Amino acid sequence: MSTLKMNTQRWSFYLFTLLILFLGSCLPSADCLEVIYAINAGGEAHTDSYGMQYMKDPLFGKVGTASDYGKQLIIGRVNAVDQILYQTERYHHSTFGYDIPISEDGQYVMILKFCEVYFNSPNMKVFDVVLNGDHTVVTDLDIFEKVGRGIAHDEYIPFQVQKGKLIYNDEESDILGGKIRVEFIKGYRDNPKVNAIAVVKGKIEDVPQLGPIPQEPEEYHSMQEDEEETTVRSRHTSGPRTPDPYSIDDSSVMLPVFVAIAAFIPLLFCLCKL
Secondary structure (H helix, E strand, C coil), rough: CCCHHHHHHHHHHHHHHHHHHHHHCCCCCCCEEEEEEEECCCCEECCCCCEEEEEEEECCCCCCCEEEEEHHHCECCCCCCCCCHHHHHHEECCEEEEEEECCCCCCCCEEECCCCCCCCCCCCCEEEECCCCCEEEEEEEEHHHCCCEEECCEEEEEEECCCCCECCEEEEEEEECCCEEEEEEEEEEECECEEEEEEECHHHHHHHCCCCCCHHHHHHHHHHHHHHHHHCCCCCCCCCCCCCCCCHHHHHHHHHHHHHHHHHHHHHHHHCCC
């Protein structure tokens, strides 16, 4: 019986190990995805925490402006290894874009990485993203309004390629020269930008996605309110402070009146005797 029990435990251990390996293989990772295109906009080549390799920005010296202004910030929502993808960017005073080679039919996901590293309020930078000239895949993107300043934000755009056509939301467009194009459209609020781009072959559920947006603790809001109240109290005009007339003690004001009445009563009594 002991031998049978040991064999049963051994087989249970083997099955449990195989189950863990199977589940691990199903978790999102770059090893499960075929990376078609990945660039670190405005920056150098980089391999992220999932093993996805991003090329150096191919538009260096050609279109727009490369910026690493975001390096002065610690980017929220991502680990230390992947922050560089959100700290560098490319922006332009006009519409600009990237050409992406696509050679096989199948399902794809485009990952567009953004982070607002400059503005401190919404409605300052707003723009659209258009795929392959015909499909508006992101409308009125306001990064600050979505996540705030210094917080990573990704847009995931699933599409299909079939017989020389790109299909997005049941709408088709032609793929010319074996390339599709993603463009960042100049709008009425500042300049369009992008921090990084990746295109992978697969489904959107296979793509590693960002975690939840970090929430500011209640203590932070309380500190802000205290600072604002202190600021308001500290705003005084120059010169000596004027005493508050309503803060004077009423008894000190009425005392001379009582003294005058007390002195007048004997005088009145004397006059009446005369």
